[in-house]
Amino acid sequence: MQNAEKIETPRISSKKDLSPHxxxxxxxxxxxxxxxxxxxxxxxxxxxxxxxxxxxxxxxMICNPQFVSDLKDIEIKGLLKHECFxxxxxxxxxxxxxxxxxxNIAADLAINSDIPEKELPTGGLVPGEAFEGEGADxxxxxxxxxxxxxxxxxxxxxxxMEDDEAQEQAKGDGxxxxxxxxxxxxxEMTDEEKELVKGxxxxxxxxxxxxxxxxxxxxxxxxxxxxxxxxxxxxxxDWRAILKQFCGMSKRGTRSxxxxxxxxxxxxxxxxxxxxxxxxxxxxxIAVYIDQSGSVGDKELELAFGELRSLAKRTExxxxxxxxxxxxxxxxxxxxxxxxxxxxxxxxxxxxxxxxKHANKNRGRFDGYIIITDGEAPKPKPSKLKRxxxxxxxxxLLFAADKLDSVCKMKWPGNGGDxx
Numbered sequence: 001m002q003n004a005e006k007i008e009t010p011r012i013s014s015k016k017d018l019s020p021h022x023x024x025x026x027x028x029x030x031x032x033x034x035x036x037x038x039x040x041x042x043x044x045x046x047x048x049x050x051x052x053x054x055x056x057x058x059x060x061m062i063c064n065p066q067f068v069s070d071l072k073d074i075e076i077k078g079l080l081k082h083e084c085f086x087x088x089x090x091x092x093x094x095x096x097x098x099x100x101x102x103x104n105i106a107a108d109l110a111i112n113s114d115i116p117e118k119e120l121p122t123g124g125l126v127p128g129e130a131f132e133g134e135g136a137d138x139x140x141x142x143x144x145x146x147x148x149x150x151x152x153x154x155x156x157x158x159x160x161m162e163d164d165e166a167q168e169q170a171k172g173d174g175x176x177x178x179x180x181x182x183x184x185x186x187x188e189m190t191d192e193e194k195e196l197v198k199g200x201x202x203x204x205x206x207x208x209x210x211x212x213x214x215x216x217x218x219x220x221x222x223x224x225x226x227x228x229x230x231x232x233x234x235x236x237x238d239w240r241a242i243l244k245q246f247c248g249m250s251k252r253g254t255r256s257x258x259x260x261x262x263x264x265x266x267x268x269x270x271x272x273x274x275x276x277x278x279x280x281x282x283x284x285x286i287a288v289y290i291d292q293s294g295s296v297g298d299k300e301l302e303l304a305f306g307e308l309r310s311l312a313k314r315t316e317x318x319x320x321x322x323x324x325x326x327x328x329x330x331x332x333x334x335x336x337x338x339x340x341x342x343x344x345x346x347x348x349x350x351x352x353x354x355x356x357k358h359a360n361k362n363r364g365r366f367d368g369y370i371i372i373t374d375g376e377a378p379k380p381k382p383s384k385l386k387r388x389x390x391x392x393x394x395x396x397l398l399f400a401a402d403k404l405d406s407v408c409k410m411k412w413p414g415n416g417g418d419x420x
Contacts, residue, residue, distance in 0.1 A: 012043075012063075012065060012068045012069045013043055013065040013069070014043055015041045015042070015043070018041065018063075018068070018076075021073065021076050021077065021080070022036060022080075024077070025077065025080060028077075028219055028220075029077070029081065029219035029220060030211070030212060030215065030217045030218070030219055031084075031208050031209075031211075031212045031217075031218050031219055031221055031229075032080060032081050032084045032208075032219065034204075034207060034208035034211050034212070035084045035087060035088065035204055035205060035208045036061075036080060036084065038059070038200075038203075038204035038207070039052065039059050039060065039061050039083075039087075039204070040058060040059065040060040040061070041060075041061045041063070042060055042061070042062050042063070043062070043063050043064070043065050043068075044062055044063075044064070044065075045064060045065070045066075046062070047062045047063075047064055048064055048067065049064055049067045050062065050063045050064060050067060050068065050079060050083070051083070052083045052086055052087060054193065054197050057193050057196050057197060058197070058200070059087070059197060059200060059201060059204075061083055071121055074118060074119050075119060075120065075121045077119055078115050078116070078118075078119025078120045078121065078124075079121055081115055081119070082108075082111055082112070082115060082120075082124075085111040085114070085115075086107065086111065087201050087204070087205065088205045088229055088232060089107075089110075089111070089153070089228075089232060089413065090198070090201070090232065091103075091107040091111075091153060097153070097154075097157055097306065097309065097310055098309075098310065098313070099171050101170055101171050101172075102157060102160050102161060102167065102170045102171060103153070103157060105125060105140075105156070105160065105170050106153045106154070106155075106156035106157035106160060107153045108124070108125045109125050109126070109127050109144065109147065109151075109153075109156045110151065110152055110153045110155075110156060112124050112125060112126050112127075113126070113127055113149040113150045113151070114150070114225060116220075125144065126149075127144060127147035127148060127149045127151070127156070128144075128145060128146075128147060128148065128149060129144070129145060130142065130144065130145040131144075138169060139163065139165035139166045139169055140160070140165075140166040140169040140170055143159070143160065143163055143166045147159065152303070152412070152413045153306075153413070154302055154303055154306030154307075154413070155299070155302055157306060158302045158305065158306060202232075202233055205229065205232065205233050206233040209229060209230055209233055212226075228413065231411065232413075239390075239408040239409055239410050239411060240307050240408075242388075242406055242407070242408045243307060243308075243311070243370075243388065243390065243406075243408050244311060245406070246368065246370070246386070246388040246406040246408075247284060247286060247311050247314075247315045247368075249368075249386065284314070284315045284316070284367045284368070285315075285316045285318070285365065285366050285367055286315055286316070286317055286318075286366060286367060286368050286369060286370060287317075287318050287319075287320060287359055287362065287365075287366045287368075287369040287370070288308065288317050288318065288319045288320070288369070288370045288372065289319075289320050289321075289322050289326065289355045289358075289359075289369060289370070289371045289372070289373075290319060290320070290321050290322070290372050291322065291323075291350055291371065291372060291373035291374060292321050292322065292323045292344060292345070292346035292347060292348070292350075293323070293349070293350050293373075293374055293376070295374040295376070295392065295395060296372060296373060296374055296392055300372075300392040300393065300410070301372070303392075303393070303410060303412065303413075304372050304390055304392075304410065308334075308370075309334075312334055316333070316334065317333075317334040318331060318332065318333050318334070318365075318366070319331070319332045319334070320358070321344075321345045321346050322346065322350075322351075322354060322355055322358075323346040323347065323348035323349055323350060323351070324348045324349050324350070324351040324354060325351070325354045326354050326355060326358040327345050327346055329345075330345045349377075350373070350374075350376065350377035351377060351378075352371065352373075352377050352378070352379070352380040353378075353380045353381065355369070355371055355380070356380040356381055356383050356387075359383065359384075359385050359387070360383065360384045360385065363384060363385055366385060367385070367386065368385055368386030368387065368388065369383075369385055369386075369387055369388070370387075370388045370389075370390055371387070371388070371389055371390065372390045372392070373389065373390070373391065373392070374391070374392050374395040375389065375391045375395050375396055375397035375398055376395065376398055377398070378398075378399070379398075379399035379400075382402050383402070383404075383405070386404070386406075387402070387404075387405045387406070388405065388406040388407070388408060389401060389405060389406070389407045389408065390408045390410060391407065391408065391409050391410060392410055393410050393411055393412050396409070
């Protein structure tokens with residue numbers, strides 16, 4: 001077989017035209033090829049580049065014929081690997097963050113760290129490298145140029161959100177960081193559709209892992225990345241799902257009266273607007289207590305905050321630091337699309353009793369509370385409020401949690417390190 005970079009690519013306008021590339025993937029990259037067999041590949045001009053998206057509760061990869069035809073063979077290979085990584089690491093379903101433009105940039109930075117740069121189409125965002133051409137000196141470009149490779153989507157997302165200028169640039173059109181793919185259709189799904197699609201994607205990736213393990217052929221995927229992917233398809237209950245359920249269970253109902261103006265031609269003018277009914281909604285206010293021990297570091301907080309941020313649309317979070325007492329001066333109320341930066345105000349030991357006492361005292365303010373910790377302290381008294389233990393990766397709660405408590409055993413994305 002000739003070198004892939006020397007083969008002249010013909011006009012690609014259908015899956016049949018893409019067949020030689022898919023066949024080559026079966027020999028060179030069997031894991032990715034198996035994922036692609038579970039995706040509907042289509043061509044059309046309604047998308048400028050390429051991307052995986054959902055139509056009719058199924059996963060489709062849409063390709064712009066001109067865009068794909070202009071790529072070198074090796075870049076088509078990189079494009080296909082890039083889209084498969086998005087699916088394998090649930091960037092468009094479970095780990096979807098807001099604002100979505102910033103999340104897309106962060107996901108691309110995480111993924112492209114594990115794809116050789118010669119395989120990336122023009123416009124591929126790579127940590128440690130500024131934009132090419134116009135925009136190279138922009139705040140976002142300079143920030144990305146300062147980033148290390150092989151961090152998680154949440155890590156890159158948090159860093160961009162902490163920089164006001166870079167964040168505003170990333171959220172706007174024409175930022176210079178659009179990348180070479182598009183995922184615009186994912187945000188339009190209902191929660192039911194997301195769960196259905198998530199299950200389909202997980203099964204496709206699970207089958208790909210099973211075949212790769214059985215044959216021993218993983219292509220260019222190294223052992224560390226294999227471990228991350230295996231963890232993504234494990235049957236263990238996702239800690240994110242436990243956290244989401246806890247925040248949902250802690251919601252309280254709100255009730256307000258709705259008013260409307262009516263035609264007062266034949267009604268006494270002093271009556272004015274009349275109450276026409278009630279409007280019900282649901283919200284929650286949750287306290288988040290952050291253990292100040294050394295094992296709860298910046299990386300661990302970035303992972304926790306990344307998930308809490310995704311829940312902040314419907315939940316109000318107030319954070320406190322604690323060691324052997326709660327630092328009430330550290331109280332911070334989360335604002336829209338913002339969360340506290342990882343900072344340390346205490347350096348003492350750990351006492352969960354002070355947290356329980358503080359939360360019980362504030363039952364009128366909060367509907368429940370979360371403790372981000374390594375779990376390494378004596379068991380406190382039972383709580384009068386709903387309580388959730390968020391245990392940082394690699395640690396465990398040293399006692400049996402109370403029956404009504406929730407326990408989230410956090411894991412690094414892909415079971416280890418700072419991967420995609």
